[in-house]
Amino acid sequence: MLRRFAISFSLVLVCVCAGARTRPHYGGSLRVEVAGDPWVGPEGLARRLVLDGLTALDANGFVSPALAVEWQSDSGDHRWQFRLRQGVHFHDGSPMNAVAVVMALNTACSGNCPWTAVRAVGSAVIFTSDSPMPNLPGLLAGGMYLIALTRTADGQTPANPIGTGPFQFTSSNNGQLTLTANESCWQGRPFVDEILITGNRPTREQWLDLNVGRTDIAQVPPQELRQAQQQHLAVVVSPPVELLALQVSDAGALTNAVLRAALAQAVDRGALFNVIFQKQGEITASLLPQSLTGYAFLFPADRDLNRAIELRGGLTAPRFVMMADFDGTMQLAAQRIALNLREAGFSVQVVSSPSSVRPDLALLTLPIEGADPAAALETLLRSAGENVPVAGRNPTALYRAEHDFLDLKTLVPLLDLPRAWAIGSRVRDVRLRADGTPDLAGASLEGTQ
Amino acid sequence: MMPTKRMCLLAILGAMLVRPLLSAPPSAWEKPASELADQIAAILGPGQAHLTIRNLSTIPTDEIPTIRRLLTQDLKAHGVVMAGAESANTIRVTLSESARERMLVAEVGEGTQSQVAVVDLGPIATQTATTQERMELHKEIDLSAVALANGTTLSSDDPVMALVEAGARLFVLRKDSVMVFARNADHGRTVEASLALDLKRPMPRDARGVLIAAADGNGFTAFMPGTECSGTFSPPAETAALPHNGWTVNCHASDDPWPIAVDTSGAPQLKAFYNSARDYFTGVVSPSVGVDLPPFYAAAMLPRSAGNAALLVGGIDGRVQMVENGSLRVVTGTRDWGSDFAVLHSGCGAGVQVIASSSGEAASDSLRAYELPALEAVPASAPLAIDGTVTALWAAPDGKSVLAVVRNAANQYEVDRVTALCN
Numbered sequence: 111m112l113r114r115f116a117i118s119f120s121l122v123l124v125c126v127c128a129g130a131r132t133r134p135h136y137g138g139s140l141r142v143e144v145a146g147d148p149w150v151g152p153e154g155l156a157r158r159l160v161l162d163g164l165t166a167l168d169a170n171g172f173v174s175p176a177l178a179v180e181w182q183s184d185s186g187d188h189r190w191q192f193r194l195r196q197g198v199h200f201h202d203g204s205p206m207n208a209v210a211v212v213m214a215l216n217t218a219c220s221g222n223c224p225w226t227a228v229r230a231v232g233s234a235v236i237f238t239s240d241s242p243m244p245n246l247p248g249l250l251a252g253g254m255y256l257i258a259l260t261r262t263a264d265g266q267t268p269a270n271p272i273g274t275g276p277f278q279f280t281s282s283n284n285g286q287l288t289l290t291a292n293e294s295c296w297q298g299r300p301f302v303d304e305i306l307i308t309g310n311r312p313t314r315e316q317w318l319d320l321n322v323g324r325t326d327i328a329q330v331p332p333q334e335l336r337q338a339q340q341q342h343l344a345v346v347v348s349p350p351v352e353l354l355a356l357q358v359s360d361a362g363a364l365t366n367a368v369l370r371a372a373l374a375q376a377v378d379r380g381a382l383f384n385v386i387f388q389k390q391g392e393i394t395a396s397l398l399p400q401s402l403t404g405y406a407f408l409f410p411a412d413r414d415l416n417r418a419i420e421l422r423g424g425l426t427a428p429r430f431v432m433m434a435d436f437d438g439t440m441q442l443a444a445q446r447i448a449l450n451l452r453e454a455g456f457s458v459q460v461v462s463s464p465s466s467v468r469p470d471l472a473l474l475t476l477p478i479e480g481a482d483p484a485a486a487l488e489t490l491l492r493s494a495g496e497n498v499p500v501a502g503r504n505p506t507a508l509y510r511a512e513h514d515f516l517d518l519k520t521l522v523p524l525l526d527l528p529r530a531w532a533i534g535s536r537v538r539d540v541r542l543r544a545d546g547t548p549d550l551a552g553a554s555l556e557g558t559q
Numbered sequence: 560m561m562p563t564k565r566m567c568l569l570a571i572l573g574a575m576l577v578r579p580l581l582s583a584p585p586s587a588w589e590k591p592a593s594e595l596a597d598q599i600a601a602i603l604g605p606g607q608a609h610l611t612i613r614n615l616s617t618i619p620t621d622e623i624p625t626i627r628r629l630l631t632q633d634l635k636a637h638g639v640v641m642a643g644a645e646s647a648n649t650i651r652v653t654l655s656e657s658a659r660e661r662m663l664v665a666e667v668g669e670g671t672q673s674q675v676a677v678v679d680l681g682p683i684a685t686q687t688a689t690t691q692e693r694m695e696l697h698k699e700i701d702l703s704a705v706a707l708a709n710g711t712t713l714s715s716d717d718p719v720m721a722l723v724e725a726g727a728r729l730f731v732l733r734k735d736s737v738m739v740f741a742r743n744a745d746h747g748r749t750v751e752a753s754l755a756l757d758l759k760r761p762m763p764r765d766a767r768g769v770l771i772a773a774a775d776g777n778g779f780t781a782f783m784p785g786t787e788c789s790g791t792f793s794p795p796a797e798t799a800a801l802p803h804n805g806w807t808v809n810c811h812a813s814d815d816p817w818p819i820a821v822d823t824s825g826a827p828q829l830k831a832f833y834n835s836a837r838d839y840f841t842g843v844v845s846p847s848v849g850v851d852l853p854p855f856y857a858a859a860m861l862p863r864s865a866g867n868a869a870l871l872v873g874g875i876d877g878r879v880q881m882v883e884n885g886s887l888r889v890v891t892g893t894r895d896w897g898s899d900f901a902v903l904h905s906g907c908g909a910g911v912q913v914i915a916s917s918s919g920e921a922a923s924d925s926l927r928a929y930e931l932p933a934l935e936a937v938p939a940s941a942p943l944a945i946d947g948t949v950t951a952l953w954a955a956p957d958g959k960s961v962l963a964v965v966r967n968a969a970n971q972y973e974v975d976r977v978t979a980l981c982n
Contacts, residue, residue, distance in 0.1 A: 132877070133856050133898035134765050136837055169970045298764040299836060404657035405664055407615060408675060481659065505662055505677040513675075552764060 134539055134554035140302045142327040142550070143316040145437075148287055148307045149271075154253070155547055156287050156307055160201075161256035161273035164192050164211070164235070165247050167544035171481030173247045177206060177257055177274065178235070187242035190225075192235045192250075198296045200259045201278035202268075208235050214257040222497055224249050224488075241499055248485025249492070252477070253545070276300040276551035285309055301554035317341065317532065326537045326555070327548060330530035332390040333439055343532040348546030350392060350399045350478055350526035354382075356447060357472040357494060358520050363427050364470055370519035372421035373471070376454035377447055378413045379524050386443045391527040397490055397512050399526045402483050405509045409516065409523075418454040429457040432471035436462040444473045478526065479545050483508050494521055588626050591678045595663050596633030598676035599650055602667045605638030608648035616656040623654070626663075719964045719972040720768040720783075724956060726776025731974075732768045737781055737790060739806060752803040759812035760785035765838035767951070769817045771827075784835035787813035816845050820860040820870075821956075828860055829870070839875050849885045853878075856898040859954075861931065862911050871913065871931075873898060881934065892929070892936035899951060903928065904958035905979035912939050914961045914977060916949040924948050926963060926977060943977070 142148075148156040166176040178192040198206040208230030215228050215235075224246055225237040237246060249255070259272040270279045276297060277289035287307040291300050308325070316328035320343065330338045330345055338345050356377060358370050379393045392399065393411050400406035430451075434444035441462060448458040458471070476493045480486050487508065488500040500511050515521070529546030536556045541549050612627055614620050630652065631641055642648075649668040656662065661680035666673055721732040728751070729740040735758055741751040762784060769782040777792040788810040814835065818827035831840040834854070842852040848870055857873040861881075869883040871890070879893040879900075897916035904911055905928075912928040913936070925942035926949065947967035954961055960978045967973060 133838055133875075135875070293836075294761065296761050298762050298766070301764060400655075401658040404655045404660060404662045405675075405677065407653065407655065408664065408666065483657075505660075505664075505679055506675070509675055509677060 134301050134552075135556065136299075136301050136303075136554070138302050138555035138557075140305045140327070140537065140550060140553060140555060141308070141325045142305060143308045143311040143319060143325045143329070145311060145313055145316070145329050145331075146309065148309045155550075156279075156289060157253060157256060157271075158275070158543070158547060159277040159289055159305065159550060160271050160275045160279055161258050162275050163251050163256050164194075165251040167248075167251045167480045169541060169544070171479070171544040173251055173480070173482065173485070176251075177211065178250075181247055183243075183246070187244045187246070188239055190237045190243060190246050191231075192237070194233050194235065195296060196233065198274050199294065200274055201272050201292060202259065202262060204259065204263050206257070206274050208233055210259060210261075211235050211257055213260045215255060217260050218255055218258070222492070222495070224492070224499075242501060243499065244501055244503070245482070245485035245488045245499075248480055248482050249489055252479065252489050277305055280304070295551075297551070300551040302550070305550055317343065320532055320534055323534070326534040327540070327550075328532045330532050331439060332527045332530065333386060333388045335390050335530055336388055338530070338532055344535070345530050345532050346540060346542055346548070347530040348528045348542045349401060351529050351544075351546035352475045352527045353394070353397065353478055353490060353523055354391075354443070354525040354527055355397075355474050355476055355494070356522040356524060357474050358522060359468060359470045360518070360520050361468065362470065364430075367519060368421050368423070369425065369427060372418045372454060373451060373456065374519050374522045375414045375418035375421060376450050376456070377522060377524065378450045379411050380413070381446055381450070382443055382524055386439060386446055387525060387527070391525045394523050394526050395516075397516065397521070397523055398483055398487055398508075399478060402478070402481070402486060403505065403508060403512075405505060408509065409513075413450070415454060422455050427456055429459055430470035431467075432458050432460050432473065433469040434460060434462060434473040440473055440475075447471075447473065475527070477545060481544075487512060491515070496521075588622070588629050591663055591680055592626060592629035593633050595652070595665055595676060595678045596630055596637060596639075598678070599634060599665050599667055600637030600639055602674050602676065603639055603648055603650075603669065606648060607640050607642035607646050608634075608650050608667075609642050609644050609646040610634075610650045610652065612652045612654070614654040616654045616661055618654045618656075618661060626652070626654070718766055718950060718966070719974065720766055721770040721781075721951060721953060722962060722964070722974060723770045723772045723779070723953070725772035725774060725779075728772070728776035730770055730772050730779050732770045732781050732783075734762055734766050737770070737779065737788070737808065739790075739804075752806040754790055754803055754806055754808045756781065756783070756786070756788050756808065757810040758783065758786050759810065760835065763836060763838055767833075767838055769819065771818055771821065782813075782815075782817040782833075784833060785812060785814065786810055787815060816843075819844075819858050829858070831855075831858065848882045850882055850887045852882070852887070853880070857900055857952075859900060859902045859913070861902055861913065862904075871900070871902075873900060879936070881931070888934050890931065890934050890936055892938075895927075896936075897924075897949065899949060901952040901954040901961045902958065903954065903961050903977075903979060905981070906959075907979050907981035908939055912979070914952065916945075916952060916963075917942065924965075926952075926961075928979060940979070945975070947973075 144155055148154050162176050164176060164178040165173050168174040177195055179195050181190060181192040183190045194208055200206055212228050212230045212235060224243050226239045228235060228237050259268055262268055276292050276295045278292050280288040280290045285308060289305045291303050293299050313329060313331060313334060319325040320328045358364060358373055364370055383389060383393050394406060395409035395411035396406040432444055432448060434440040444460045448460050451458045476490045478486055479489055484500045484503050491498045498515060502508050502511055531548055533540050538554055538556060540553045543549050612623050647670055651666040653664045655664050659682055663678040665676040717734050719731055719733060723730050727742045731738045735756050737754045738750060739752040741749055743749050770779060772779045779790045781788045788808055790806055790808040793805050816830035816832045819831045820828040822828055830845045832843040834841050839854050839856050842854045844852060852872055853874045855872040855874050859871050861869045861871050863869050869881050871881050873879050879890045879896060880887050881890050895917055900913050900915040902911060903914050909930050912930055914926055914928055917925045924945045926945060927938060927942045928940040929936040930939045945965055947965040949963050950966050951964040952961055960976050963975045963977055965973050965975055
């Protein structure tokens with residue numbers, strides 16, 4: 111019931127904010143504040159505005175053409191050919207061609223790539239691999255494979271990011287990133303003239319700025335959705351786009367699979383959901399959500415402390431180190447999990463910064479992207495550092511792939527989380543991308559033109 | 560303000576949602592039940608098992624007895640006989656679904672071991688039955704259904720910009736193509752050709768265009784930002800069929816004005832220059848109307864008394880103004896209007912109304928009829944709720960209906976024909 115309510119609530123909020131009917135106006139400066147660095151990470155807000163991929167996910171999560179207009183595979187998905195869009199230029203005026211794309215991909219992906227080799231042939235980019243790449247078009251829509259110019263016309267490495275996207279990088283001063291509209295964007299010029307993104311801003315200060323009109327868009331972490339509602343903020347909420355998961359090392363004492371299974375059984379997802387995340391998102395024990403696969407219910411999510419103790423079998427394991435982001439909520443969640451594990455007889459220390467030693471446990475958020483479960487699963491696993499091609503496309507094969515991976519107990523799914531944004535009154539037509547970030551190129555401002 | 564009593568609510572032919580099929584005929588379960596029984600039997604082998612069924616989907620629960628009966632029959636044929644709860648073998652069937660697909664999932668337990676069998680019931684969207692019925696009953700133009708049948712995606716990235724009917728054909732202008740639909744024997748529509756357009760410049764994000772068709776339906780002209788395309792039809796010889804079923808299309812760069820008002824023969828009454836980098840007309844029209852017009856989103860010729868006509872323009876500043884007798888005046892009562900409107904020759908009341916989309920103040924979009932006896936827009940109907948956002952409004956060539964392009968909640972486009980019923 112709670113889940114149904116949460117989904118309904120999300121839909122209503124999206125509809126309210128996306129319901130303007132007059133045509134969008136051009137012009138104005140859109141101000142955005144975020145808690146992290148807008149350029150860091152595959153899902154960095156600014157990266158998606160400046161850079162395009164060979165493919166993209168449309169609003170419904172399906173793979174659609176972007177810098178590539180068509181693609182085909184042969185040799186049992188061992189070889190893919192992507193034909194590039196003609197007439198597209200980088201922001202510095204240099205042409206977007208196959209050579210530039212190959213250089214960009216080689217820079218973006220130096221290891222653990224889905225492909226073995228990538229090369230330019232005329233106006234096409236050819237990917238080859240020793241193993242099949244059935245989900246390559248979907249993977250290329252991911253944030254880690256966006257195309258940035260690596261060499262300018264005079265052979266220099268660009269000082270700032272140069273892409274083909276709707277906005278071009280202009281400056282970065284005092285933590286504020288300025289992006290200006292790309293007048294000749296192949297997707298059409300965006301409506302606003304510029305976007306000012308202030309990074310590393312605490313959520314409460316973002317909301318304060320929104321209330322006094324100093325910003326137009328602010329972040330709403332899932333656990334603070336209720337407070338946002340109480341403060342009457344206009345919020346857009348995505349479906350689940352992130353998986354909170356506990357990564358378990360398979361080295362040292364944790365080479366023992368039974369011990370890893372004991373850890374998985376000891377985690378109390380209900381406490382995380384109810385206490386830390388304030389009943390937002392969905393409890394899960396599967397990698398992909400029920401809405402994407404239809405079989406997530408097959409993975410039991412209930413805690414079984416007795417079973418955990420039984421599996422540990424009186425073994426005195428060494429103290430495990432659990433790493434979590436410095437972010438307050440992630441630290442709280444990690445402490446809660448550590449408490450669960452202590453109840454099962456484990457000793458756990460939570461740290462916030464990566465050390466030279468690989469941690470025994472790590473609390474992660476992993477992307478859940480797109481409407482194709484196979485591509486979404488492979489993207490998620492690659493984000494967790496697992497090179498696991500997902501070949502099956504039917505539900506039975508996907509279930510088996512997911513089941514077999516989870517049986518290793520190296521990744522323990524905990525919660526599916528949405529992304530949410532508070533929108534100021536002068537912003538209209540904000541729609542969320544498949545990754546839950548706002549499509550700011552399609553947004554416009556009232557009172558401009 | 561109350562609507563006049565001379566008209567009743569606008570009737571929308573086809574604004575109904577495609578409703579999910581809530582109950583499938585018993586025969587629809589025969590194949591999936593058989594497939595699931597095959598998989599279960601392959602896991603269990605002959606013997607006894609306890610069967611339970613639960614429903615986590617939107618499939619009506621009253622379908623469960625049918626599914627149970629078919630499954631029991633099919634399992635029995637494989638030698639798997641139903642037993643009580645004390646049986647060591649269990650078959651737990653779940654009717655489940657993702658956002659797009661439904662499925663039957665069986666968890667087959669043998670002692671402490673459990674295996675899973677899944678039968679995909681197919682996309683939820685194709686389990687609908689009302690789309691075809693909608694078109695037959697109401698002669699509705701349903702672009703979504705037709706395009707889906709031809710494997711075309713209909714995401715918001717490929718908007719419907721304009722459409723026009725001529726002869727037995729319907730022309731639909733997409734972002735970089737024109738789709739030609741022919742009427743088939745059962746009054747439905749089939750795709751006759753999908754013609755790629757060679758655009759001479761990138762389309763703006765709020766893509767707009769104008770489509771004019773020859774009266775006999777054997778040609779069209781598409782006006783888009785910076786590009787004009789002409790399509791002609793030459794019947795293919797029996798022995799040598801031409802590509803695209805005889806259609807050819809040519810495009811060239813053009814900043815010529817677009818026809819924004821045509822007479823009943825299709826000849827342009829008024830043309831307007833479009834700002835190719837934005838989403839509005841510059842305000843320069845041909846022939847001149849004697850006054851300087853502001854930049855505008857929409858314009859329409861409104862018949863007035865004594866055979867005269869006025870020009871109604873919806874400015875980008877949100878004001879609606881009327882050019883009549885050489886002067887430009889503000890029309891009041893239009894605060895609720897959106898950016899699009901079209902003229903409807905309903906024969907009701909004053910005979911002519913303006914159909915306007917709503918401004919977006921309300922939670923859902925709507926259309927409403929207005930009369931303009933003077934310089935005030937007077938509602939002539941109650942608002943007609945639209946399930947989605949109206950992205951374009953066009954008067955049909957005969958003026959007796961208005962075609963509304965609607966982007967629905969699923970980010971797909973559909974076309975609704977709006978007519979008026981007189982009280």
